[in-house]
Amino acid sequence: MNVYFISGLAADSRVFKHIILPEGFKKIHLEWIKPLKNESLESYALRLAEKIDSSKKFALVGLSMGGMIAVEIAKKYKPVITILLSSVPSHKHLPGRFRLAYYTRLHKIVPASFLKSASILKRFFSNEDAQDKLLMKQVIKDSDATFIRWGMGAILQWRNDDIPDPLLHIHGTDDLILPISKTRPSHIIPKAGHLMVMSKAKELNEILEKYLLNYKG
Numbered sequence: 001m002n003v004y005f006i007s008g009l010a011a012d013s014r015v016f017k018h019i020i021l022p023e024g025f026k027k028i029h030l031e032w033i034k035p036l037k038n039e040s041l042e043s044y045a046l047r048l049a050e051k052i053d054s055s056k057k058f059a060l061v062g063l064s065m066g067g068m069i070a071v072e073i074a075k076k077y078k079p080v081i082t083i084l085l086s087s088v089p090s091h092k093h094l095p096g097r098f099r100l101a102y103y104t105r106l107h108k109i110v111p112a113s114f115l116k117s118a119s120i121l122k123r124f125f126s127n128e129d130a131q132d133k134l135l136m137k138q139v140i141k142d143s144d145a146t147f148i149r150w151g152m153g154a155i156l157q158w159r160n161d162d163i164p165d166p167l168l169h170i171h172g173t174d175d176l177i178l179p180i181s182k183t184r185p186s187h188i189i190p191k192a193g194h195l196m197v198m199s200k201a202k203e204l205n206e207i208l209e210k211y212l213l214n215y216k217g
Contacts, residue, residue, distance in 0.1 A: 001212070004058060025216075041069065062083070068087060
């Protein structure tokens with residue numbers, strides 16, 4: 001079965017380097033495409049979904065913003081299971097500071113180059129190992145500042161109340177970007193931060209294996 005992975009904002013397929021799927025499953029990365037001017041998250045998700053072979057059973061895995069996009073794709077393409085990592089299935093689960101940023105248009109005021117620098121700095125205060133920190137620094141450096149600005153705006157304007165079914169939502173207790181207190185995950189990983197996909201890969205792989213095998217058919 002194909003399992004399509006969608007990374008988070010300012011990231012790419014490299015963040016999934018530690019994810020190992022069970023035998024019989026193929027990992028496919030949905031790489032970012034260029035957003036259209038003023039494009040919504042919903043519209044972007046459906047264009048990205050054109051890369052999916054929906055004639056076969058498939059699963060979706062979305063990290064952070066990628067999870068929000070996976071939710072939108074799931075509305076139309078009906079994967080056998082939608083899996084969110086460090087993400088939220090509804091705009092109502094976003095923290096209050098996101099709403100503040102929306103009303104103040106902060107994402108349009110702050111230079112995108114600063115946002116990238118701030119993201120790089122934050123990585124050095126996270127709990128990934130030294131090698132993964134260096135990788136994340138390079139991933140963020142390689143990211144497109146224009147895409148980051150668009151992504152921030154798209155998240156702030158995102159509105160969704162439709163929760164995919166079935167849904168596997170895995171979240172860390174120490175996620176500072178999308179606090180666990182604001183959402184309702186099905187699985188909780190203690191002492192895991194927003195980038196648990198790298199720092200807690202062993203635990204994630206065990207959960208993914210258990211659930212994917214149930215839907216292999």
